[in-house]
Amino acid sequence: MAAEAFAPAKINLALHVTGKRSDGYHLIDSLVVFAAVGDKVTAEPSRDGNWHLAINGPFALGLNPDPSNLVIKAGKLSGDPPALFTLTKRLPIAAGIGGGSSDAAAALRALSDMDGRPIPQDVVSLGADVPVCLRAEPARMRGIGEDLSPVPPMPKVYLVLVNATRHMSTRAVFQTLETADNDPMPDPVPWDDAAALADWLKTTRNDLEPPARRLDGTVARTIDRIEDTEGCLFARMSGSGATCFGLYASEDNARRAAKAIRGFEPEWWVTTTTPL
Numbered sequence: 001m002a003a004e005a006f007a008p009a010k011i012n013l014a015l016h017v018t019g020k021r022s023d024g025y026h027l028i029d030s031l032v033v034f035a036a037v038g039d040k041v042t043a044e045p046s047r048d049g050n051w052h053l054a055i056n057g058p059f060a061l062g063l064n065p066d067p068s069n070l071v072i073k074a075g076k077l078s079g080d081p082p083a084l085f086t087l088t089k090r091l092p093i094a095a096g097i098g099g100g101s102s103d104a105a106a107a108l109r110a111l112s113d114m115d116g117r118p119i120p121q122d123v124v125s126l127g128a129d130v131p132v133c134l135r136a137e138p139a140r141m142r143g144i145g146e147d148l149s150p151v152p153p154m155p156k157v158y159l160v161l162v163n164a165t166r167h168m169s170t171r172a173v174f175q176t177l178e179t180a181d182n183d184p185m186p187d188p189v190p191w192d193d194a195a196a197l198a199d200w201l202k203t204t205r206n207d208l209e210p211p212a213r214r215l216d217g218t219v220a221r222t223i224d225r226i227e228d229t230e231g232c233l234f235a236r237m238s239g240s241g242a243t244c245f246g247l248y249a250s251e252d253n254a255r256r257a258a259k260a261i262r263g264f265e266p267e268w269w270v271t272t273t274t275p276l
């Protein structure tokens with residue numbers, strides 16, 4: 001029997017880099033939320049005893065359906081029997097919104113729904129973002145991504161996600177970071193409304209934004225475009241970029257902002273969404 005799982009976009013509302021391990025991985029302290037926009041992964045039993053992947057959707061052409069795909073890697077980690085996956089790729093690739101990690105987590109969920117197999121241990125070996133993507137709910141993420149703790153509920157907010165559809169290498173951004181030993185994120189506090197969340201975010205950082213800005217000038221342009229829109233309470237880059245988000249209190253303002261940005265930059269990926 002086939003099973004389907006949603007792979008929501010992951011957004012780092014704040015991301016502090018607090019250290020570096022001897023293996024080169026960085027310690028982070030991040031407020032992560034998930035959005036109602038995302039990919040879809042379907043799993044069904046394989047007929048020939050091999051793992052298979054078919055990819056469709058608006059960003060399908062950017063990916064190869066081969067063993068390097070995180071969906072297949074997740075399947076193999078979960079063990080036999082193999083499955084046939086179908087991935088609907090709606091999120092831009094290498095964009096700082098965890099597309100690959102969220103797909104891997106969705107693949108594990110779909111397999112578990114398909115035949116009851118357990119979610120494997122050590123999912124962080126698939127990618128530092130996979131543990132948080134498996135939970136797919138607001139969280140504070142520490143360590144290299146494996147240490148998760150709950151955060152106060154999100155207030156009603158509207159997000160506009162903007163990507164200039166330029167691939168950004170997570171590894172290159174971490175390598176361009178000048179200082180790894182930075183202050184941790186302040187403790188999250190209950191946020192009454194969108195304005196309170198925006199005010200709190202102003203006391204935080206994304207330490208990967210300065211190196212990403214140095215690597216790709218479209219990050220600054222993306223933030224400028226978002227900040228210029230009416231009603232934008234806060235704008236920042238997510239993860240290692242280059243997707244940036246704008247935060248709005250009203251759905252109307254978010255929709256108008258998205259329309260305005262699309263008008264200026266018709267080639268960019270622009271979407272309005274809400275945190276899950």
Ligand SMILES: C[C@](O)(CO)[C@H](O)COP(=O)(O)OP(=O)(O)OC[C@H]1O[C@@H](n2ccc(N)nc2=O)[C@H](O)[C@@H]1O
Pocket residue numbers: 012015024025026027028030096098101126127128129130143144145170171174239240
């Ligand atoms: C930037 C974030 O997306 C924030 O949520 C994550 O920290 C990165 O998660 P990810 O894309 O799943 O990362 P991985 O695929 O595990 O690692 C890609 C590369 O990023 C660097 N990397 C990643 C995570 C981390 N905590 N420290 C690192 O230095 C490493 O050079 C690694 O080779």
Ligand SMILES: Nc1ncnc2c1ncn2[C@@H]1O[C@H](COP(=O)(O)OP(=O)(O)OP(=O)(O)O)[C@@H](O)[C@H]1O
Pocket residue numbers: 063068069070071092093094095096097098099100101103104129168170239240241
């Ligand atoms: N199913 C997948 N979807 C997207 N990328 C994949 C997938 N499988 C493998 N990859 C590879 O993983 C790399 C990172 O892609 P992804 O879209 O996950 O980046 P990202 O959004 O920057 O991730 P993060 O926010 O976790 O840093 C790309 O180079 C891509 O080729």
